[in-house]
Amino acid sequence: MIHVSLPGNLQTLAGTGRMVELEVSGAPTQRSLLDALEVKYPALLGTIRDATTKKRRPLLRFYACEEDLSDVSPDDPLPAPVVTGTEPYIILGAIAGG
Amino acid sequence: MSSVRVLVGTRKGAFVLSSDESRREWKVDGPHFAGWEIYHVKGSPVDPDRLYASQSSSWFGQVMHRSEDGGKTWETVGNQFQYEGTPGPHKWYDGSPHPYEFKRVWHLEPSLDDADTVYAGVEDASLFISKDAGASWSELPGLRTHKTSTDWAPGAGGLCLHTIIIDPSNHDRIYAAISSAGAFRSDDAGQTWRPINRGLRSEYIPDPDAETGHCVHRIAMHPSQPNVLYMQKHWDVLRTDDAGESWHEISGNLPTDFGFVIDVHAQDPKTVYVLPITSDQYHVVPDGKLRVYRSKSGGDEWEALTKGLPQKDCYVNVLRDAMSVDGLDPCGVYFGTTGGQVYGSANSGDSWEPIVRDLPAVLSVEAQTLP
Numbered sequence: 001m002i003h004v005s006l007p008g009n010l011q012t013l014a015g016t017g018r019m020v021e022l023e024v025s026g027a028p029t030q031r032s033l034l035d036a037l038e039v040k041y042p043a044l045l046g047t048i049r050d051a052t053t054k055k056r057r058p059l060l061r062f063y064a065c066e067e068d069l070s071d072v073s074p075d076d077p078l079p080a081p082v083v084t085g086t087e088p089y090i091i092l093g094a095i096a097g098g
Numbered sequence: 099m100s101s102v103r104v105l106v107g108t109r110k111g112a113f114v115l116s117s118d119e120s121r122r123e124w125k126v127d128g129p130h131f132a133g134w135e136i137y138h139v140k141g142s143p144v145d146p147d148r149l150y151a152s153q154s155s156s157w158f159g160q161v162m163h164r165s166e167d168g169g170k171t172w173e174t175v176g177n178q179f180q181y182e183g184t185p186g187p188h189k190w191y192d193g194s195p196h197p198y199e200f201k202r203v204w205h206l207e208p209s210l211d212d213a214d215t216v217y218a219g220v221e222d223a224s225l226f227i228s229k230d231a232g233a234s235w236s237e238l239p240g241l242r243t244h245k246t247s248t249d250w251a252p253g254a255g256g257l258c259l260h261t262i263i264i265d266p267s268n269h270d271r272i273y274a275a276i277s278s279a280g281a282f283r284s285d286d287a288g289q290t291w292r293p294i295n296r297g298l299r300s301e302y303i304p305d306p307d308a309e310t311g312h313c314v315h316r317i318a319m320h321p322s323q324p325n326v327l328y329m330q331k332h333w334d335v336l337r338t339d340d341a342g343e344s345w346h347e348i349s350g351n352l353p354t355d356f357g358f359v360i361d362v363h364a365q366d367p368k369t370v371y372v373l374p375i376t377s378d379q380y381h382v383v384p385d386g387k388l389r390v391y392r393s394k395s396g397g398d399e400w401e402a403l404t405k406g407l408p409q410k411d412c413y414v415n416v417l418r419d420a421m422s423v424d425g426l427d428p429c430g431v432y433f434g435t436t437g438g439q440v441y442g443s444a445n446s447g448d449s450w451e452p453i454v455r456d457l458p459a460v461l462s463v464e465a466q467t468l469p
Contacts, residue, residue: 009133009134012134013131051177060157093158
């Protein structure tokens with residue numbers, strides 16, 4: 001089971017807490033993880049990635065295992081600790097404001 | 099007994115204010131969608147409990163919601179706004195061509211005869227329609243592809259289509275206004291459009307009386323006189339008596355004719371409200387005084403309405419979608435400020451009370467009169 005950490009605004013939208021759990025079949029990648037997330041929570045469609053191009057929205061970042069995966073190919077395998085559920089996959093809004 | 103519901107969109111969520119027809123005691127519900135920018139919430143005139151809401155975020159993009167119970171509960175609906183074909187360019191701030199890119203929904207205008215049909219005015223400027231209660235959206239591309247659209251350039255607020263008015267006597271006639279482009283009219287339900295800016299004069303564009311390029315901030319109509327429109331332009335308040343064929347200035351004795359909101363009394367089509375703002379460089383009310391101005395003669399002669407409004411040390415703005423009237427008699431008038439106050443008047447503006455004082459900055463206000 002993969003654990004995904006959502007930023008506050010997306011928790012409000014999806015009606016979840018900070019952490020959600022996902023089953024992702026096959027060899028999970030960022031793409032298949034986010035596909036599964038959007039299937040389980042359709043309200044999130046278009047809010048993390050552009051709904052058509054599937055490109056990451058510019059002010060969001062993807063972290064896991066103390067690494068920034070934001071610009072890693074979405075088809076690369078996820079880190080093993082994320083796949084086994086020992087480390088979360090973190091979706092984060094870029095820091096802004098005052 | 100009638101009641102009133104005021105739908106308030108703010109920088110950090112939506113609020114629903116409700117009262118009976120006395121409009122003395124108010125209940126404040128919210129925030130709905132806490133943390134999201136709510137550009138607009140509006141109810142269907144066919145089914146007032148059917149509400150549509152536009153949420154926007156620089157981080158997470160556009161989200162749309164629908165309520166079937168007057169805002170008690172909400173469900174997510176479609177948020178895909180795709181321009182038809184490959185969008186051509188508009189002018190960028192430096193004059194270079196820049197492709198149309200969807201950014202957000204500024205304004206929602208439910209159909210006058212079908213609760214499942216709703217129009218959306220978006221940035222970059224275009225008009226969309228949903229005929230399935232917001233589940234899906236399709237562009238009415240005639241406006242965005244108008245021959246003048248390659249010359250439209252965004253103002254500081256973006257190239258936004260912020261006003262949509264459907265003629266109640268002829269639903270095929272639709273008015274739209276776009277910041278930095280001007281006012282437009284369709285007579286075929288949004289398929290084709292033409293600019294209706296004759297009489298507008300804007301010193302801040304190279305040709306002050308050009309066909310397009312005028313920064314129209316808001317247009318209002320009284321349903322009993324659909325050929326009469328009132329306009330708050332960047333500078334100048336104007337009126338047309340012939341459905342936009344020509345406009346003339348009615349700023350008269352206003353202390354400044356810069357502003358954003360304009361609205362018309364529910365019972366008297368010649369009574370108009372504006373809220374003057376100091377200038378384009380200084381988006382606050384003049385002299386630290388929050389004053390609504392009312393004309394009972396269709397413009398030119400204006401009186402300041404100040405009773406119950408702060409008359410010193412007030413430095414707020416009132417944004418273009420943040421004034422509304424209810425349908426009761428005497429007419430209720432409502433507006434929200436960037437300081438988070440929502441003021442209401444239950445007597446056509448003669449006196450005002452704050453309904454709520456400390457909301458996030460108010461982006462939009464819509465009043466509904468409920469049976």
